[in-house]
Amino acid sequence: MRLSTVILPVHRWSEGREVWWRAEQLGFHTAYTYDHLSWRSFRDLPWFGAVPTLTAAAGATSRMRLGTLVTSPNFRHPVTLAKELITLDDVSGGRVTLGIGAGGTGFDATALGNEAWSPRERADRFGEFIGLLDELLTNDVVTREGDFYSAHEVRNIPGCVQRPRLPFAVAATGPRGLRLAARYGQAWVTYGDPRGPRDVPVEDCPGVVRAQMEKLEAACAEAGRDPRELDRILLQGSTSERPLDSVDAFVDYAGRYAELGITEIVLHWPIADSIFEADMAIFEKIATDGLAQL
Template sequence: MRISTVILPVHRWPTAQEHWRRAEELGLHAAYTFDHLAFRSFRSGPWLGAVPTLAAAAAVTSRIRLGTLVASPNFRHPVTLAQELMSLDDISGGRVTAGIGAGGEGYDTTILGQRPWTPRERADRFDEFVPLLDRLLTRPATTSRGTHYAAVEAPMIPGCVQRPRMPFTIAATGPRGLALAARYGQGWVTFGDRRQAAGQSGDAAAAAVRDQVTRLGEACAALGRDPGDLEKVLMTGFTKDPWQASVDAFVDLAGRYSCLGITEIVLPRPVPGTMFDGSEAAFEKIVTEGRGQLAD
């Protein structure tokens, strides 16, 4: 079981850089950040860009993997995102994981002046977004014209450090998204039942993940792919489960989700006074001692 974290981009860099360094010192597998223009209750406070933050994080670390969790079509275009991801992969020496999703409701959906897309429209766009991003990152030049996205002789030189490209971790719960994860993903990420979000109980979240893992396996089987080839990532902090209450609580929950097929647990670094409230000392104790217990 791998243990990773999300570091929210809410601090100026003199403070934030210590959080990224510390994540590496703690031996975490990866440190991600949210890719939003604004996010929930953080909208009225500091919120910095994901790509510059990850580039800076790459410069102050040397081993830990880095990535978005997740970038989406809400305000991203495959061509510009591909170039930024290629650049991050170069700066980090091949340590980037591209977490991508269809996007949801919220500020990102209207901040550029567009009307909110329906779930069907988001799925339609994601169906184009992921294959085009894959093509862009695996070819020196790409021309493609779709319903929603186009690329005209878009160059991607020198290409990714990781070959043929950096891994994709695809957020998906519905059949179309799971099919994309099965075809293009090296990983898949969920936080449980998307319809219930933070209101879901632990049992409801586990039941949702169990069902999603089953359907992901079916999507892989339809392509002749071994579902064991995909990392299965759980983003915590969106359910009522006490993930950071104690080391024992964490180990019990991680063991429960390991039995469901989850291979990586992502714990948000605490941001006091927010939806990710908590103790930094408790967080560090959990990720160090908890990892040791899970390895036994």
């Protein structure tokens, strides 16, 4: 199992540089960031762009992988996103993972002046979005006419450092999204039950993830793909579980999910006076000693 972190883009770079550098020193496998225009309780607080933040982080680190968790079609277009990702992959020396999902109905969904899409339209758009993005990142020249997204003689030379393209970590819990994960993903991402922490007792949380993984395996079988080819990433912080209370609590948490087949756990970097507040000393101890105790 690998241990990673997600650092929200809330820091001015004069402070943020130290955070990303410290994440690498603590030994995290990957440091991700949210790709939103704003987010929930942070909406009226500082919030910076994901791709520029990751580009700066690439200069502040040398070994740790970097990524989004997750990018969505809500305010992105595959053509411009592909160019940014190829550039980021080059700047980082091939250390980028694209976490990608269908998006939701939050602030991002209406920021461009449109009505929020229905669940069906989000799924339709996501399928077309990820397919075109895959094509753009693996070919020098692409022309495609879609219902939602098109590309006309788009050049992406020299392409990604990682071949055939940088890896996709596809966030999905529904059947259509899981089929996309089976088709395009090098990893699958879950944060547990989409209903949220108030609706799912702690003891039920692993069972929710187990059921999702069974559906993922069925989607892989349908696609003719070995499900063991996909890494399985669990994003902490959206359930009532409390793995950051102590090293022992983390070891218990991580052990349960390792037994289910989760291959990577992502912990939220602590942010004071927020839902992600945690004791930094305990967090660092988990980073350095947690997995070794499993």
